[in-house]
Amino acid sequence: xxxxxxxxxxxxxxxxxxxxxxxxxxxxxxxxxxxxxxxxxxxxxxxxxxxxxxxxxxxxxxxxxxxxxxxxxxxxxxxxxxxxxxxxxxxxxxxxxxxxxxxxxxxxxxxxxxxxxxxxxxxxxxxxxxxxxxxxxxxxxxxxxxxxxxxxxxxxxxxxxxxxxxxxxxxxxxxxxxxxxxxxxxxxxxxxxxxxxxxxxxxxxxxxxxxxxxxxxxxxxxxxxxxxxxxxxxxxxxxxxxxxxxxxxxxxxxxxxxxxxxxxxxxxxxxxxxxxxxxxxxxxxxxxxxxxxxxxxxxxxxxxxxxxxxxxxxxxxxxxxxxxxxxxxxxxxxxxxxxxxxxxxxxxxxxxxxxxxxxxxxxxxxxxxxxxxxxxxxxxxxxxxxxxxxxxxxxxxxxxxxxxxxxxxxxxxxxxxxxxxxxxxxxxxxxxxxxxxxxxxxxxxxxxxxxxxx
Numbered sequence: 001x002x003x004x005x006x007x008x009x010x011x012x013x014x015x016x017x018x019x020x021x022x023x024x025x026x027x028x029x030x031x032x033x034x035x036x037x038x039x040x041x042x043x044x045x046x047x048x049x050x051x052x053x054x055x056x057x058x059x060x061x062x063x064x065x066x067x068x069x070x071x072x073x074x075x076x077x078x079x080x081x082x083x084x085x086x087x088x089x090x091x092x093x094x095x096x097x098x099x100x101x102x103x104x105x106x107x108x109x110x111x112x113x114x115x116x117x118x119x120x121x122x123x124x125x126x127x128x129x130x131x132x133x134x135x136x137x138x139x140x141x142x143x144x145x146x147x148x149x150x151x152x153x154x155x156x157x158x159x160x161x162x163x164x165x166x167x168x169x170x171x172x173x174x175x176x177x178x179x180x181x182x183x184x185x186x187x188x189x190x191x192x193x194x195x196x197x198x199x200x201x202x203x204x205x206x207x208x209x210x211x212x213x214x215x216x217x218x219x220x221x222x223x224x225x226x227x228x229x230x231x232x233x234x235x236x237x238x239x240x241x242x243x244x245x246x247x248x249x250x251x252x253x254x255x256x257x258x259x260x261x262x263x264x265x266x267x268x269x270x271x272x273x274x275x276x277x278x279x280x281x282x283x284x285x286x287x288x289x290x291x292x293x294x295x296x297x298x299x300x301x302x303x304x305x306x307x308x309x310x311x312x313x314x315x316x317x318x319x320x321x322x323x324x325x326x327x328x329x330x331x332x333x334x335x336x337x338x339x340x341x342x343x344x345x346x347x348x349x350x351x352x353x354x355x356x357x358x359x360x361x362x363x364x365x366x367x368x369x370x371x372x373x374x375x376x377x378x379x380x381x382x383x384x385x386x387x388x389x390x391x392x393x394x395x396x397x398x399x400x401x402x403x404x405x406x407x408x409x410x411x412x413x414x415x416x417x418x419x420x421x422x423x424x425x426x427x428x429x430x431x432x433x434x435x436x437x438x439x440x441x442x443x444x445x446x447x448x449x450x451x452x453x454x
Contacts, residue, residue, distance in 0.1 A: 005029040006124050007048035011039045011070060012086075013057055017111065021052070024113045025120070034058070036070045043074060043081070044384075049127040050120055052107075054086040055094055064094050068101065075102040076351060077384065080130065082123035086111075147190035150183060151334050153423065154324035155452075160187070163316055168194035173266070173311050175251075176289040178318030181368030184289035185247060187318065191287055192245040200244025205237045208250035216258050217274055226275025238271055241284040251311065252292035252303060259304045266310040286311065321363040321370065325416040326423035328370060332358050335374040336386065344378050353388040359420045361393050415450050418443070422452075 006028050010021050013034035022030050031042045035058055042048070051074060055067025067085070074081050082104040087095035095106035104123050107116045145151050147161040167174060168191050176184045185204055192202040210218055221236030238246055248254075254262065265271050266286065270279040288311050297303035321328055332350065340347040350358070354377075363369055377390040417436065425431035433443040446452075 006050070007031070007046050008120065008124075009033070009039065009042050009046065009048040009051040011051060011053045011057065013054065013061065020111070020113065021116075024117060028120075036066055036073070039070050040073055040077070043077060047078060048081065049131075050082045050084065050104075050123045052084045052086070052116070052120065053103075055098065056086075068098070071098055071101050071103060079352065079385075080127065082127050084116075084119055084123060147187065147194065150186055150190060151331055152324065152327050153330055154319070154327045154419070156319045157324050157327065160316055160318055161190070163314075164191045165194050167191075167314050169196055171285060172313040173285070174287045174314045174316060175312040176287070176316050176318055177291075178289070179291050179320050179366055181366030182318045182320060183367050184318060185249060187316075188245070188247040188287045188289065192247075195245070195285075197244050197285060201241050202245050202247065203237050203241040204247040204249060206249045208253040212255050215254065216261070219258070220261065220271050221273040223273050223275035226273070230275070233273070236271070236273065238265060238284050239273075239280065239282055242282050243284075245285045245287055248286060248288040250290055250292075251288040252290040252294055252297060256302070256304070259307050263304065263307045263310060266307075321366045325419035328358050328361070328363060329355060329420070329423040331367060331370055332374050335371050336378060339375050339378040343375075344381060346384055347378050347381050347386060348384045349386070351385040351387045354386050354391055355424055357388040357391055357393045359424070411450070414446060415452065418446060418450070418452060 008025055008028040008030050010018065010025075010030060010032045011034070012018050012021065012032065015034075018032045018034070022032055029046075031046055031048070033039050033042050039051075039053075043051070053067060053070060053074075055064040055071075056062060057066040057070065060066045071083055071085065074083055079102065083098075083102065085095055085098040085103045085106045086109050087106045095103075098106060104126075105119050107119055147164060150157070150161060152158060152161070164174070164187060174188075174191060176187055178184055188204070189202055192198060205218060207215060217234070217236065219236050219238055221234050221239055222230050224230055224233045265282070268279075269283065270281050272279055294303050294308055294312075298305045298308060321331075332355075336347065336350065358370075365372075373391050373393070374386075376392070377386045381387075381390045418432070421432040421435040424435060429440055429443060433440045436443065438446075
């Protein structure tokens, strides 16, 4: 266990009081400064858990402007800091205003050293408890993973994962339907890893990314001399996934002639390479995905109905990130930790305005868009906390789809806002209730009413 003394920063310009306070706190590692610039420099250098702050600092010793500027800067740089502000006679209003700005407590001047010492020690104790809660919440966040590496706390996504786990050990073909960036390949890999084929290969191919004239060779392989440039025999992706799983992404982009050949494989479980004359038995499970409306494509004659039913023995619809309240914040924190370790270790978290921006953004590009935004923000960030400006999100969309009636509209909003608050506070009920502006018992009632988990 560390024997280091807790770090206490005292921001006070009265030299006599400086000496008195330092003498009173021998059991702390005390740093004393007398102006805003020195206070912020000490905050960055020492990261003290507790700060005592006189609101009357130069160049405004008789006012509170400079003190509030210091308080706001501390809250922006290190929001978990416990700031205790000094309140002169008749300045209780300023002290209460400081509490609204994020201060932990206030003390009256002239200073009662013993009373202030109790406040300081209580602040250190609370900071230690909250730090342990954050550590435990972070550890609990590891349990927010389902189906291997999928990170989610949203019931909608947990339901998807449970469905995939239930069908993993069967040989049925699974079709994943969802918008681009929702994690279809991650879910397909999770299905493979949860199945009895996990020791076989997981092979993925994006059918939209390969030119039509090359796709057949990619899927079925070719014999040496089958066409110009075929200087050796190549196994196709279906054959390479023998004993394992083949993931066909954007299956709606497979041309009709090739759909016939794929259907034959699904019926007979044999393939013929291009230029080959013998049937090759292949034991490969097919999992496919698309963001297209295949039923509309069937109606238009662009996708074979018999192939659809072969591929879609089980259909799983994946919700967009916007339909998974709270997940954007959860995923953003995961990505920030990963990218900060790789590219910018000074970055430690998100500022409150960044979390609000993440909550309010529609994420039309889903998880992929979120990952790219956070990666860019971590690279561009100059401080310890990523701000809204670093994310460069601009104006989000605020309008929700119209609900059928007021009751359902309120329930939709309640569910979304409660889950955002839980994600922001990492599951802490007290902090969530504070964010929501309601009491803890009221929040517990709402969690029970809407069947939500903290």
